[in-house]
Amino acid sequence: MTQTDVNDLLKAGVHFGHLTRKWNPNMAPYIYMERNGIHIFNLYKTVAKLNEANKALNKLAASGRKILFVATKKQAKDIVAEHAKKVNMPYITERWPGGMLTNFVTIRKAVKKMGAIDRMKKDGTFETLSKKERLQVDRLRSKLEKNLGSISEMTRLPGAIFIVDTTREHIAVKEAQKLKIPIFAMVDTNSDPRTVDYVIPSNDDASKSISKILGLVTDAIAEGLETRKNEKEGFDAQDAEGMAATESASNKTDANSAGTVRLEMAEEQKAAPEASTSENT
Numbered sequence: 001m002t003q004t005d006v007n008d009l010l011k012a013g014v015h016f017g018h019l020t021r022k023w024n025p026n027m028a029p030y031i032y033m034e035r036n037g038i039h040i041f042n043l044y045k046t047v048a049k050l051n052e053a054n055k056a057l058n059k060l061a062a063s064g065r066k067i068l069f070v071a072t073k074k075q076a077k078d079i080v081a082e083h084a085k086k087v088n089m090p091y092i093t094e095r096w097p098g099g100m101l102t103n104f105v106t107i108r109k110a111v112k113k114m115g116a117i118d119r120m121k122k123d124g125t126f127e128t129l130s131k132k133e134r135l136q137v138d139r140l141r142s143k144l145e146k147n148l149g150s151i152s153e154m155t156r157l158p159g160a161i162f163i164v165d166t167t168r169e170h171i172a173v174k175e176a177q178k179l180k181i182p183i184f185a186m187v188d189t190n191s192d193p194r195t196v197d198y199v200i201p202s203n204d205d206a207s208k209s210i211s212k213i214l215g216l217v218t219d220a221i222a223e224g225l226e227t228r229k230n231e232k233e234g235f236d237a238q239d240a241e242g243m244a245a246t247e248s249a250s251n252k253t254d255a256n257s258a259g260t261v262r263l264e265m266a267e268e269q270k271a272a273p274e275a276s277t278s279e280n281t
Helices: 004-013 025-030 044-062 074-086 102-121 131-151 170-179 207-280
Strands: 016-019 029-036 038-041 069-072 159-162 183-188 200-202
Touching: 004 044, 004 069, 016 069, 025 029, 025 200, 038 044, 038 183, 044 159, 044 183, 044 200, 044 207, 069 074, 069 183, 074 207, 159 207, 170 183, 183 207
Parallel strands: 069 159, 159 183, 183 200
Antiparallel strands: 016 038, 029 038
16 A cells, blocks of 8 residues: 655645644644744644555455445535545535434435436336426436435445545534444534544545545555455456356266276176076076
């Protein structure tokens, strides 16, 4: 797995925290100094925490579990959507739907409703509706797509959740905590790291910083997915070899059985004249 370089994080502005008057004292272990009224992160600690988080995310991806990305702030939405799509992971970039995790069954029903509307359009049922009804259905479909389209393939609760700005996404944090879902997050100096399982102390406001961290995180996930793919191909190859060996052994057994039958028949034919001669005598 690729190791993170401190200089790369420095160039992306990951080290900038919030104003000192807005800080959360629990972030003190990750702060290096104060400059012009702004806290500066200790990037060596950020690198250590990022590598720890990436290792865990890599294992999760290799096990086949989904990681849900959450970021509804303006400067993070597009970046998160772009990186999550690259590794085929679900994401929420619009308003967090209350009960998204704790009431997942209801959320799945809404997603299925979206699929039902799509089927109506394919089989022609949609055209039998009145103009007003068609407009209502289209509006409902657009609303569902906007809020839940990015999680349409998430058929069960995620293996973990990755959050940009835990203060803003506090409802998502509480729901994940209630269900004991591991929380990975970019945590700025104004947030509480105690609510997060894997803290990545970093600037969660600048788009360059968010893009840098998300790039490194999704790279680790991509490596985990590649590992899973290779293992699966290896198992498939072993199964194919096993089946070929079994078939070969079966053919060999059949051939041996046929040979034995032919030998027994030859012996019987040979014994028949001898018995006939003995009787005549």
